[in-house]
Amino acid sequence: FRVTLTPIRRRDKGVAGAIAVLQDVTEMEKLEQSRREFVANVSHELRTPLTTIKSYAEALDDGALDEPPLADRFVGVIRSETERMIRLVTDLLHLSRFDSRRNQLRRQNTDLSEMLEEVVDRFSFQLRQKAITVSVKVENKQNTAWLDRDGIDQVLDNLVSNAIKYTLDGGSIDISAKSNETGQLAIAIKDTGIGIPKKDLNRIFERFYRVDKARSRNMGGTGLGLSIAREIVRAHGGSITLESESNVGTVVTVLLPIVQEGGEPA
Numbered sequence: 001f002r003v004t005l006t007p008i009r010r011r012d013k014g015v016a017g018a019i020a021v022l023q024d025v026t027e028m029e030k031l032e033q034s035r036r037e038f039v040a041n042v043s044h045e046l047r048t049p050l051t052t053i054k055s056y057a058e059a060l061d062d063g064a065l066d067e068p069p070l071a072d073r074f075v076g077v078i079r080s081e082t083e084r085m086i087r088l089v090t091d092l093l094h095l096s097r098f099d100s101r102r103n104q105l106r107r108q109n110t111d112l113s114e115m116l117e118e119v120v121d122r123f124s125f126q127l128r129q130k131a132i133t134v135s136v137k138v139e140n141k142q143n144t145a146w147l148d149r150d151g152i153d154q155v156l157d158n159l160v161s162n163a164i165k166y167t168l169d170g171g172s173i174d175i176s177a178k179s180n181e182t183g184q185l186a187i188a189i190k191d192t193g194i195g196i197p198k199k200d201l202n203r204i205f206e207r208f209y210r211v212d213k214a215r216s217r218n219m220g221g222t223g224l225g226l227s228i229a230r231e232i233v234r235a236h237g238g239s240i241t242l243e244s245e246s247n248v249g250t251v252v253t254v255l256l257p258i259v260q261e262g263g264e265p266a
């Protein structure tokens, strides 16, 4: 609590009493705390690739440039660290864009099969590289939806990219869309990947939270994919859930209220 005391003065300048105002600042402090953590995380995440780039540039300067095979490797590292920073900054921009919520949604009538097939097409190279098979199923009676296509594409890209990153070669991914009992559109992405240990499940949507930092890094992850997905889904009035079992696989389900064309969720 923040306490403010104001004296009540009598006419003769003496003090007759005081007004005490008690203000609950718990929420404010929590917000401030999470803002501080976020800034610390962002700084750390940007500092790591920058430090790497600096040391490899110095090594090139110190003579590695004269050894072509070594120079090639160092330039490769500098390039991939730069790409990681670009991804991170792009992700941060996405987060801040959807922080300001639903008034920015540009909904359009969307053919669900087409949308899901296009996501698969965007990842066809990685899928082929890892020999992962994909199936897409869309229920007939719910084959269109009124949604922000750019936003939901971003959600699907993040989820499918995770499913690929955390599934071993030769695995499979099932993508499906249907309306469920509660009248919502459920889009599920199911993989046969490494899964997520129980103890990490309730933190997985936090910004920058990763089960295995090194693995995520190697796969080009930023630790922001799931939090961005949740932000966008919430802006649609929906929710996102994740079920997972170690070494069996993961299912991420996006639930979106079914909105009439031209409408917004109630």
Ligand code: ADP
Residues within 6 Å of the ligand: 158, 162, 163, 165, 166, 167, 191, 193, 194, 195, 196, 204, 209, 210, 211, 212, 216, 217, 220, 221, 222, 223, 224, 225, 226, 227, 250
């Ligand atoms: P990242 O960029 O690290 O993938 P995300 O926010 O997308 O960040 O995911 C956070 C963490 O959740 C990942 O680092 C990974 O540990 C775990 N994760 C997400 N999706 C899956 C999945 N389909 N299978 C296994 N682990 C996953």
